[in-house]
Structure formats: C-alpha cells, structure tokens
Amino acid sequence: MSLHLHGYWRSSASYRVRIAMYIKQLDFDYVPIHLAKDGGQQFNEAYSSLNPSQLVPLFIDDDEDVFLNQSLAIIEYLDEKYPQPIKLLPAHTLDRARVRALSQDIACDIQPVANLRVLNHLTTTFDATTESRNQWCKHWIEKGFDAIEKRLTNTAADYCFGFDVTMADVVLVPQVYNALRFEVDLQRYPNIKRVAENCNELDAFTKALPENQPDAVQ
Numbered sequence: 001m002s003l004h005l006h007g008y009w010r011s012s013a014s015y016r017v018r019i020a021m022y023i024k025q026l027d028f029d030y031v032p033i034h035l036a037k038d039g040g041q042q043f044n045e046a047y048s049s050l051n052p053s054q055l056v057p058l059f060i061d062d063d064e065d066v067f068l069n070q071s072l073a074i075i076e077y078l079d080e081k082y083p084q085p086i087k088l089l090p091a092h093t094l095d096r097a098r099v100r101a102l103s104q105d106i107a108c109d110i111q112p113v114a115n116l117r118v119l120n121h122l123t124t125t126f127d128a129t130t131e132s133r134n135q136w137c138k139h140w141i142e143k144g145f146d147a148i149e150k151r152l153t154n155t156a157a158d159y160c161f162g163f164d165v166t167m168a169d170v171v172l173v174p175q176v177y178n179a180l181r182f183e184v185d186l187q188r189y190p191n192i193k194r195v196a197e198n199c200n201e202l203d204a205f206t207k208a209l210p211e212n213q214p215d216a217v218q
C-alpha cells in the first residue's frame with residue numbers, strides 16, 4: 001500500500017485527515033503513534049526523523065515520495081490530487097477563503113493552545129493541576145465556539161456552508177469531539193451541534209471516529 005497516515009486515535013488533527021481520506025475513499029495504512037506511551041512515541045528517533053515537528057499527523061505517499069505534516073495542508077493536497085467523489089474546497093475564490101478561515105479558526109486559534117505539549121508545559125513549569133488544565137481547555141474551546149456559532153448563523157444549513165460538506169466540517173467535528181471531553185455544553189451552540197450531528201451521520205465521519213481506530217483505548 002502506498003498511502004500511510006501516522007496518527008493517534010484521539011488527536012483531533014489526525015482525526016481531520018482520517019475524515020478527509022475516508023471522504024476521498026482512499027485506501028491507506030494507519031500507523032498509530034502513541035502520544036503518551038514510552039514518554040511519547042512522537043519523540044522517538046524513527047518518527048522524529050520523518051517529522052521533526054514531533055506532532056501527528058504525518059501523511060506519506062511512498063509512490064510519489066510525499067511526506068507532509070500539517071493537517072490542513074494534507075487535506076488541501078488530497079483535495080487537489082483526488083477531486084472525486086466530492087471537493088472539500090469550493091470552486092469560487094471567496095467561498096474557498098471562507099472555508100479556510102473557519103478551518104483556521106479551529107486549527108490555528110483553538111487546538112494549538114490546548115495541545116498536549118502546551119498542557120504538559122503548564123504542569124511542569126506552572127504547576128497546573130489536572131483540574132486547571134481542563135478548565136484551560138474548556139475556556140479556549142468556548143471562546144472559539146462563541147465566535148464560530150455566530151458565523152454559522154449566516155452560513156450554515158446542514159453543514160457549515162450550506163448543503164455541501166467542506167473542509168470546515170472536517171475540522172469542526174473533531175473539535176466538537178474534543179469539546180465534549182472537556183464538558184463544553186453544546187446546548188449553547190445549536191448551529192455547531194446540528195452541523196456536527198449531520199456530519200456524524202455520514203459514513204466517512206463514522207469510520208474516522210476515535211473509538212473506531214485500532215489504537216483506541218476504550
């Protein structure tokens with residue numbers, strides 16, 4: 001098999017790429033990188049040599065010598081290389097920019113501040129407890145969701161942008177999964193809740209669920 005995805009079942013960035021790969025109906029080999037076991041397998045020599053950022057996901061296509069990190073870059077690459085069966089980025093320039101903006105609201109402004117290495121630094125350097133780390137994550141997710149909920153009022157129907165699934169949905173659903181872990185009350189966000197529920201009825205989203213991955217810990 002030529003396509004490989006290094007990821008972790010509960011990593012939202014890996015989850016985004018899994019959804020995109022299932023939407024594109026690609027056959028791929030999933031390579032679990034456990035972010036906690038052995039001090040974090042993302043730091044081991046073999047993985048670091050493939051991805052010096054020491055983060056997941058990492059996408060590899062052996063046939064074309066492609067090594068790509070950054071989930072949004074991977075998704076856009078897949079979308080251009082495999083335009084069928086559906087496009088995740090719209091054809092119109094402004095629509096495409098809006099989809100990227102909403103995706104980045106999550107991928108740049110919510111997820112990074114609650115990443116594992118940030119949380120670990122809060123503990124080791126600032127003595128943060130598990131409780132305060134959880135409050136930190138919940139705070140930043142709610143701050144981001146407050147804005148996204150307002151945006152969706154103007155753009156969403158079944159999905160973030162009307163009736164077609166886009167990259168924004170692919171990025172939103174993993175963040176909603178993560179929000180539930182931190183006990184964010186989704187009743188405050190009816191648009192986000194509806195869109196996530198609609199997405200989760202689709203086969204590609206179900207296959208990509210963290211609990212459906214081979215490395216999931218039940």
Ligand SMILES: N[C@@H](CCC(=O)N[C@@H](CS)C(=O)NCC(=O)O)C(=O)O
Nearest residue numbers: 011012013055056070071115116117
């Ligand atoms: N901007 C990156 C984020 C990647 C990232 O933060 N991955 C997390 C999991 S969601 C990770 O590998 N964390 C490991 C760590 O913090 O040590 C992307 O979108 O791919």
